[in-house]
Amino acid sequence: MSHKLAPSLLSADFGNLQRDIEMINNSQADWFHIDVMDGMFVPNISFGFPVIKYIQKHAKKPLDVHLMIMDPDRYLKQFKDVGADIITVHYEAVTHLHRTIQLMKSLDVQAGVVLNPHTNVMLLEDIIADLDVVLLMSVNPGYGGQSFIENTYSKISKLKDLIIQKNSKALIEIDGGVGTHNIQKLVTTGADVLVAGNAVFGADDPMEMIKLLKKTI
Ligand code: DX5
Ligand code: ZN
Numbered sequence: 102m103s104h105k106l107a108p109s110l111l112s113a114d115f116g117n118l119q120r121d122i123e124m125i126n127n128s129q130a131d132w133f134h135i136d137v138m139d140g141m142f143v144p145n146i147s148f149g150f151p152v153i154k155y156i157q158k159h160a161k162k163p164l165d166v167h168l169m170i171m172d173p174d175r176y177l178k179q180f181k182d183v184g185a186d187i188i189t190v191h192y193e194a195v196t197h198l199h200r201t202i203q204l205m206k207s208l209d210v211q212a213g214v215v216l217n218p219h220t221n222v223m224l225l226e227d228i229i230a231d232l233d234v235v236l237l238m239s240v241n242p243g244y245g246g247q248s249f250i251e252n253t254y255s256k257i258s259k260l261k262d263l264i265i266q267k268n269s270k271a272l273i274e275i276d277g278g279v280g281t282h283n284i285q286k287l288v289t290t291g292a293d294v295l296v297a298g299n300a301v302f303g304a305d306d307p308m309e310m311i312k313l314l315k316k317t318i
Contacts, residue, residue, distance in 0.1 A: 105132060105272075105294040106130050106294075106295055107165050107297070108130050108296075108301045109136055109298030109301075112301065121302070125162065127308070128312070132187070135167065135185075137167065137180075138243065141171050143169045145244060153183045154183040154184065160184075164187070167276065173190045173194060174195070174201050174204060177201075177208060181209075192216050192224065193217055199231075202214075202228065214236070215235075215242075216238060216256075218250050222263060229271060235264075237273065257287070257291045272294050274292070274293065274294035275296065279297045281317065
């Protein structure tokens with residue numbers, strides 16, 4: 102049972118952030134998923150360095166920082182400095198992806214690439230061997246609480262084949278619309294890390310929901 106669950110703090114109660122961080126610390130969840138949005142790459146704006154630094158101060162599990170920002174190279178070192186353990190950048194927001202991945206490796210963070218729902222997994226053929234994580238968006242990025250896009254299953258299968266073919270160690274992470282209704286099928290298809298925002302923080306008892314999701318995977 103090595104599948105990981107990464108609750109997304111985007112759906113946490115920002116007025117009670119420390120309480121929600123402690124809840125994740127005390128739960129069976131594996132990573133903190135942190136969604137950074139710039140209002141350009143995606144239509145929404147979330148939070149930046151001071152908030153992440155605060156999260157790191159209290160978090161006892163790895164910080165998985167999902168950058169929905171244009172030209173993320175500009176800020177990679179700052180994200181490392183405020184505590185990022187894993188950083189994922191969007192394929193669609195980077196010009197020289199190989200350079201970006203090398204920069205992340207030089208900063209000693211785990212390096213990941215995110216694909217939007219319309220982006221073909223085969224575009225990673227020549228970089229997959231260098232990646233620690235590939236995050237497949239299963240909704241269009243920008244907001245929590247959206248409906249899961251069913252085509253994601255076929256993308257997971259293709260990506261899994263590519264990872265095996267290229268002898269890559271990359272984990273497959275799924276982000277958007279994940280919950281009790283699909284988490285089992287996602288891991289059966291090949292997902293390794295499951296992000297869940299609304300499913301966890303929208304539940305009556307988030308800690309129990311994490312327990313239930315973990316039991317399923
Ligand atoms: C969307 C974010 C997701 C989001 C997931 O742009 O990348 O991480 O918080 O939220 P749910 O699980 O509610 O779809
Ligand atoms: Zn995310």
